[in-house]
Amino acid sequence: MPTQPTNASANDPARDGTLLPAALPAFCTARVILITLALGVALSLLLSLVPGVAEERWSRFGTTLWLVTWIALVTVALLCATRRWLQHLPLTGLLAAVVLLLLGVTAVSSAVAFSALQSVGWESSETVTRFVLHNLAIALVVGLLGIWVFSLHLANARQINAAAEAELSALHARIRPHFLFNSLNTVAELIHERPEAAEQAVLDLSRVFRAALAADERVSLAEEIELARRYLDLEHWRLGERLHVDWQLPEPLPEIRLPVLTIQPLVENAVRHSIECQQSAGAIRIECQVGQRSISLVIENDLVPGKRDKGDGNGMALANIADRLALVFGEAASLRAGPVDGRFRVKLVIPHDGGTT
Secondary structure (H helix, E strand, O other), rough: OOOOOOOHHHHHHHOOOOHHHHHOOOOOOOOHHHHHHHHHHHHHHHHHHHOOOOOHHHHHHHHHHHHHHHHHHHHHHHHHHHHHHHOOOOOHHHHHHHHHHHHHHHHHHHHHHHHHHHHHOOOOOHHHHHHHHHHHHHHHHHHHHHHHHHHHHHHHHHHHHHHHHOOOOOHHHHHHHHHHHHHHHHHHHHHOOHHHHHHHHHHHHHHHHHHHHHHOEEEEEHHHHHHHHHHHHHHHHHHHHHHHEEEEEEOOOOOOOOEEEOOHHHHHHHHHOOOOOOOOEEEEEEEEEEEOOEEEEEEEEOOOOOOOOOOOOOOOOOOHHHHHHHHHHHOOOOEEEEEEEOOOEEEEEEOOOOOOO
């Protein structure tokens, strides 16, 4: 699932001449290295099964595997080291750079391997030049096949991204009216109970809803926190001393971007399904925990038996927030909700700097 683009122009590689960052694999990961090694074994086995080498088939397999492994690992290491530069190239330039890098590594590795094999008594029927050219031809074919597979991957990524953007827009269209109607209900209650506070509440609502409408589809964590603060200020007019909020936030807040209206609906759920359902005062705790590769956001409130329902009531369904996080971050993000030590806790885990949990 694509995780970085924030608007249509950033989503389409054809518009800015570059690839989606998510389209270029993170070559340093263990998964990519294992796949590379597996493909190297498969290629070596294929080359050793050609007709005419029955007597030295396994010797050829071992030698080829040794050479292919070195070429593959060095190429992956160089792609890993140059990934930030490569992903800014136009698509044709990127593919050409990758193929040239593969051919360069193949040429150097083949020349070194030829010399090393001869030093241990290997007798070749061809010169070093023909040996290198032979391996370059194989590398070129493999590289072109890789480009074809990569083009299929990129086309699939574009289709997934377009579908995700459409679904994300549909979810936003459902969230914003819901947010407005619940806030208007709050103002309506204030008009009858505290007319003197109604005017200020309307101004608070105006600021909150302006932020919700004016924001891009992805906003900074600071903007989301500010939106939640304004919503709680609005609820304070109605609930008074019954509502206590414990903010546990680092200074400064992490520089991450997340879908708009991610935190505020969870805070709204906490108010609607906890504070409103008890006569005594209740506390909501909002905490941000910063890790090396992820950010954890915790919203916790008093647990009222029988009152918490993920798909009913005024609060937005937790499943909708989980869906939006999945559309933006894929499997790197998660949402967990449930009772913990007599309180209801919702925990969001969002990748930081492209990491995963």
